[in-house]
Amino acid sequence: MKSALSKKTLDPILLLLLAVLTYGLVIPKLGLFGDDWPHLWAFHMFGMEGLNNLVAWDRPFSSWVYGIIAPLANDHIWAYHVYLLILRWISAVLFYYLIKEIIPDSDPFPFWAASFLLIYPGFRQQPQPLEFILHFTIFDLMLVSFICMMKAGKDIKTNWPYQVAGTLASLSIFSVEYFIGLELLRPILLFINFQRSLKNWKTAIYKTAITWFPYIVVLGCYAYWRMFIFKFPTYKPTFLNQVGLNPIQTLIGLLEVLVEEIRAAILGAWRQVISIPLDNHPGIIYYLLICVSFIFVFISLTRKKVSAETTSPLITLLMGSVAIILAGIPFWITGIPVQLEFPWDRSTLPFMVGSSLLLAGCLLLFRPAFRNAFAALIIAGSVGMHYQNVMLYQLEWQKLNQFFWQLSWRAPSLQPGTIVISEVIPLFYYGDNNLTPILNWTYAPQSKSTKLAYNFFDMGERLGSNLSDLKPNISVSHGYRFLTFESNSNNLLPVVYKDGSCLRIVDEQTVLLDSLPKRLKKVASFTHPEERILPGPQSTPPSFMPEPEHGWCYIYQKSELAVQLGKWSEVRALYDDAEKNHMEPNDLTENMPFIEAFIRIGDIDSAAKLARSSLKQENSRPAICNLWNKLAKEDNEVGRFTEQAGCD
Template identity: 40%
Template sequence: MLIAFEDRIALNRISFSPRTVPLALLGLALLAYGPLIPLLGFYWDDLPYLWLYHVQGPPGFVDFVASDRPFSAWIFMLTTTLFGETAWPYHLFALLLRWLTAWVFWWVLKYVWPGEIRAATWAAFLFLVYPGFKQQPIALIYNHHFSVLFLFLLSLVCLLLAVRKPRWFLPLTGLGLVFSAGMFSIEYFAGLELLRPVLLWLVMDEAGGSWKRKAGRVMRHWLPYLAMLGLFLYWRVFVFRFPSYQPQVVDRFLQAPLPALSELVRVVVTDFYTVVFIAWTEILQLPSGPLSWLAYLAIVAIGTAAVWFFLDRLKSPQPTGGGVSGDRWARQALAVGSFAFLLGGLPVWITGLPVRLTYPFDRLTLGFLVGVGLVLVGHLELLFRSLVLRQVILVGLVGLSLGLHLQNANAYRRNSQILKDFLWQLTWRAPGLEPGTILLNENPPWTYYSDNSLTAPFNWTYAPGSSSLDLRYMFYDLDVRLGEGLPDLKKGLPVNQEYRSMRFSGSTADILAVYYRPPGCVQVLDPLYTVSYPDLPHTLQKAVSLSDLSQISLLASSPASPPPNLFGSEPERSWCYYFEKAELARQAGAWPEVVTLWENAARDSRSPAEASEWLPFMEAFARVRDWEKAEQLAEQMMKNRDLRPMVCTAWERIAESMELEAPEKDIIGRIRSQADCNG
């Protein structure tokens, strides 16, 4: 009892100085983005960028990004040189960048409001775990964005330090301009450059003096950065122009000014509530499954307790609370945060892109990060006088955000597993492919990949030794490419596709159509064999007639396999291994081999998740005249009424291609009658 009492006294004596805030931010970053790093892979545009590195090395990025962001090559050259083709270093670097940007953001707030350490810490915590942006696992790509945001915030530190240390004005301004030049790399944060005079005014307001004198000092410190911004705008608008996204809002204003203004105001107000408030409702998403719940509760409990303990014992020179000082700071925070929101949204609104909280448009929330925390903390200050109540709300937001980010990382982990399964099953089914093959797919089961993304691992798998920018293979999602890169679903049409510095030239004569709906296996669609495949997406159904299985090399000298550094070693032989190998043997007419594969699958206690996958084995048993087993499998398939047309066409094909005795014809007739083939 006495020991416990003494421990409580010792615990109550613990306090944290403001110098420990960066360490607290690091701990929070580790909880938010670190737990699943070893299990994460590459996603979305990570893959084509990594394929470019694999093919051309770091110098290849100069041409690769020249079309839209020519000054961004440096970050990709740097990170690929350092980290190569292994995923976890990119994710670790992404975590470090999130921590560093939050640290420097806190540093900026501390310089502007030195008496509001606690409020600055709150804003930095919210900045770090903001739930509106959920593409953190796309590490290779977003290391670029966060590097530029980090440099911008560092340039703000240089700006503010130059005010406090006039003797260092020139070197600090020079360094700040170098950091500010990051906007040439990516335009996401360029609008925030106009935040500088506001921050300068707030810092100089402490020193007093006439407003004219302060305005003069503000201009003196801001002018070099304003010149840099002017140079950027001149280059982007008049020299480089708008290679990707056009300034749609300008066109609308020129055509109809008043309706355009009304629509812009509506969009800005909607985006404000979406980004600043609605985004935090994302944290109410709950996991499913006992293991997910256990991990979720653990991370939320640990994070909530740790954040509360730290904030409750954080020493602040001037505690935030009610009263004149607190209200004055809250109004300033609301004003500065709202202004930062408007500035951060400029690149988005000019190009007319939609701000959403869903993939892939949640990336557009990045420009608003600087303003979100300030606006939210400012609102809490004005709405709730109780420091404890404000802290409860803040800790709740942070703790539940940790749970959301864990779920989000797990969703990405599952996506990479789905892609890994797809590629391995594809290589089991197609150990080699003829150059020029176009893989067609529709309604894919993944979220965080596009067909542009998957063209990279498709080539990496089937042409791992290529060093050419001419792509040998193309992956097309019919939902996206029909009528675009893919002109029509007709045979013999030319297909030409460019992706940055890469290009593909092929023909619709070289199409291979595939369908994948886990837990079912990858289906390579055969115009003869899968004409009656149930639930096939509508457009893909029309594309089956173009699917040419001669694109598959049945006896590839070096069977293809997904790159192990990206997708790991070959998984254990599940049912899908036997199914894909059976499909390959069926294509070659090796029916005894299909039967052997069935026996091996039965020995390993493997069975299909989709009854349609009995089909090659049913036909194989019929071909080797094991009619009893063939009939058993037919009955298994017919339990699903949607599969009866498939059973009918299979037995019709068997009857037409085999010399049958009368008893064998009776068996086939009985099966066809049960399947209601003539109904």
């Protein structure tokens, strides 16, 4: 009994260790990304009702998924990461047992395929927990439904509880549409199982039809609901429209897309595993993870009893190929791309099944002595790739932290109705709909109104639509799901944030920076940041966004605020503090508030020296010398130092 129990639990435990090694070790370093923010903010502000209203627009039967974890996790973002990790591990375990149902006595094939599913490199958005808790919950329920279906098929009369459970689990397809295509894999798996045991294809077809019947009913109900009742609120079935107009050209175009996207989901995805990161210097941890993963997986596999010599590569490759083709149906019908680049790598999720089966099936083509070594190499390489990927997310989290803390240092409070607008922000994993919740969480943390107090606009996204033109006195309206926002273009607050520099509020001084985007300069021509920025009370980002160290950018932001308030002695004190702690800017134009402060307090000589040293930076002259000449017009004494400042 003890031996049997250990055999049943060993592989799931090994998969759990692999999941922790791949995704779990880095959880303490991760934050929130992309659509995580609207989900958590809606729950934080409005509870489950807010989450339900948020998702009801495109997935009305999905809020229950968040009701499982959100009340327990609240604002503890690590809990969402851990929960997604558990869901990811469960999917691998369920896939493992499903394969054992379809192809019994095929070890170590089920472990290979489950491991490949777990570490599939095509999908790289694991660090976004709130968004993909939904997808993996539904994927797990689909696998549960498949397993119950296979068990029920052995004897419908006695195993009917499995059929009932499987049918109920299949209703989860109403929550998210990603895995609809895989529903058509059911009759193929059933037929393979029946054909093997019955050796009679007619009987196998009959039993397949009987077992599949309740699931095709559920799928048919879903298709009717989606097409004629709920319809398509977001992505439309463009393929169906196009094929009616020009069937031949549309089918040829679909075939081209199909070939390219399948290539990406299989060859492109796994090719990432062997890419050596020579340019970004991943460090010793990366190489250590690869070595540990290889040793762990290789030892685990070599200790297993092997029965895969009896497993047919043809069957596994056939199942994988069909699963790949079926996986793309919801994307090809709606024209959603399947790519390896963010954000469309999320479309590779349903391809995990077929891709894992194909790769595991290919291992059967090698000599038995090499199979486990190849499997261990692939898994170790994927673990390393995911580590590199999560380091990019960690860097993005740090940038986001800096952005909003610098904004709060510079602008302790903002007038309601303010629209923070920018064009070039080095935040790859966030759109403006993701940044708006953070802005409101920071500056209106107690608001329970569905009318937003603040909004964030990406110029590339909003200009010409929600913001019709870059002119004063234009009404601005923006809605996001159940939230609304109304304001005026006079309330724009232009900002720019670039790598290597501090966040800048674009005003009459910074507008002369040579690197500033032209459209932001146009915004600055009719907006007045000093009217939008209030000195207090001090607002801060959410508590799980830790305040960065008070380095140069803290000094700079507090100095800019002090300049706005005319507190010149405070600016001088901040400069002295920076010198004392050996802080200096990467961008020398950030010395401008100190140049002005020196002049205002009468230390023109120090101002001139700082101005001249700042002019050493290329393209800094327009901004530095415009400030100097402006102050020289106000004070003749300043004009006497113009040559010394380098602005003659």
